[in-house]
Amino acid sequence: MKQRVPASMRTRESLTALIEGRLSSPGGRSELVKLATRLILEEALEAEARDALGRDYYERGAEEGQGYRNGHRTGRLKTAEGAIEFSAPQIAGRADPFRSDIREHAKGRTEALEELAVEMLARGLSVRDIEDAFRADDGQLLLSRTAVSELGEQLWRDYQDFAKRDLSGYEIVYLFVDGIAERIRPGQRREPVMAAWGFTATGARVLLHLMAGSKEDAETVSAFFQDMRARGLGDPLLVVSDGAPGVIKAIETCFPRSARQRCLAHRMRNLASKVPEDLWPEVKARIQAVYQAPSRAIARDLAKGVVEDFGRELPSAVACFEDDFEACIAHLRMPVTHRRAIRTTNLLERLFVEERRRLKIIPNAWGERPVLKLMFGAMTRAAERWRRVRFTDFERRQIEAVRQELNAEYQASDTTSPTSRQAPATDRISSTSRT
Structure with a gap:
């Protein structure tokens, strides 16, 4: 019975597992595009078979000579991402042997299919997109409009499942x-689109949420x-x-048992703008020594030296x-091997350098849905750059110890003041002598 499950269903499960970090792949972006291309092709082939038979999987009532499903045959499609294997449904019992127009069509349209796959990763295919990919040279649509519509609706449901998933x-x-x-x-000013992603306890990286908002207030x-x-x-x-x-206040309100880390890439850019160019190399080295200290106690001691040496001049x-110094060194509580990966939010910014360059030449392509599609596509297409964080048994014990410390601090703090567990945003080095 398991073999009768549509091949596209198994492909969809593999694609979902890869996006959600449950399926590791050294190919990253290439594997994502391959799976997405395979999924589109398999679903189109299954829709073609449904149109030819006049019924879906498990439905009875075949007319004499109409034929019946007879398993799958593996096909190969050469693309820029490499060869893609796919499963094509076979039909037997027909007076005239069934030949798939889509299989022949796909051989010369691999570029269009790959572009369609990348758009699918952005979870927003339109009916017209699908029709264009499966239209013969003479303009004939190779799928019924019902099948095209159902394919587009399924892809949109995939996006909605992502946005609502448990x-x-x-x-x-x-x-x-x-x-x-x-x-x-x-015609309106730029507005923030919030993104959240995270590392799981197994070291996998997962895109969790995207949301457009009018501003970054609490x-x-x-x-x-x-x-x-x-x-x-x-x-x-x-x-x-x-x-x-607003982000800081929301974090301390919604996650009172969690430590908060200030992105050090943002902070270093802020500092660079306030230091003369000729002095910056020395100041930068001193500050980096603070942020990369072995412990928070040592970081605080080094910070006092920075304040004493540069306080009057700068x-x-x-x-x-x-x-907000305590938030800048919060990562020093965590395992040493994780610190470099968790002290900035640079991932999202790096992803959008190329996307923004492209959007400069498309001034009218704005809207909440296109932007969310763009962000989702950028995150998934860059999967190979999302390195896993290694979690050994020793590091898990360290993490558990830190979690117990944070819980104890939360219990001891005034629950009406979520910022009391760590130095407020206005605290200075002189008030952070505690260890």
Whole structure:
């Protein structure tokens, strides 16, 4: 009975597992595109077979001479991403042997199929997109309009499933949150699109949520977090974000048992803008030594030296350095092997350098849905750059010890003041002498 399950269903499961980090793949982006291309082709072939037979899987009532399903045959399609194997349904019992027009058509349209696959990864295929990919040279549509519509609806349901899926199965240790300002509405100012991804307890990276919001205030970001909470997201060990006040407040309100890490890439850019160019190499080296210290206690001692040596000459830079200092060194509580991967939110920003370059020449291609599609596609297409974090038994014991410390701090703190567990955003180095 298992063999009678449509091949596309198994392909869809593999694609979902790869996107969600449950299926590791050294090919990254290439494997994603291969699976997506295979899925589109298999679903189209199955729809063609359904049109030819006049009935779906498991449906009875075949007319004499109409034929019946007779298993699958493996096919190969050469693409820019390499050869793709797919399963094509076979039909027997017909007066005239069944020949798939789609298989012949696909051989010369691999580029169109790959483009369609990348768009599918962005979860927003339109009926016209699918029709264009499966239209013969003479303009004839190789699939019925019903089949095309059903294929598009299924792909959109995939996106909706992503947006609503249960998150309780993910034990997120490190949660990353960032917002990218995009022009969602024509003629209006740029608005943030919030993104959240994380590393699980097995080291897998998972895209968790995307949401367009009018601004990065505490109310909007809290709604973003609460949506994930409602779908089962637990307390991460560490939440990493930039220094937007609304984001910080929302983190401390929604995740009071978690440590908060200030993105050090953002902080270093802020500091660089406040230091003369000739002094920056020395100041940068001193500050990096603080942020990369073996422990928070040593980082605090080194920070005092930075304040003493540069306080008079560079008062604005030192004030920036002192601001939210405890959040800048929160990663030093975590296992040493994880620190480099968890101290910035640079991943999302790096992904959008290329996307924004492309959008400069498409001034009218804005809208909430296209932007969300673009973000989702960018995240999935860059999967090979999302390195896994290694979790050994020793590191798991370290993480458990940190979690117990955070729980104890939460219990001891004033629950009406979520910021009391770590230094508030305005705390200075002089007030952080505790170990």
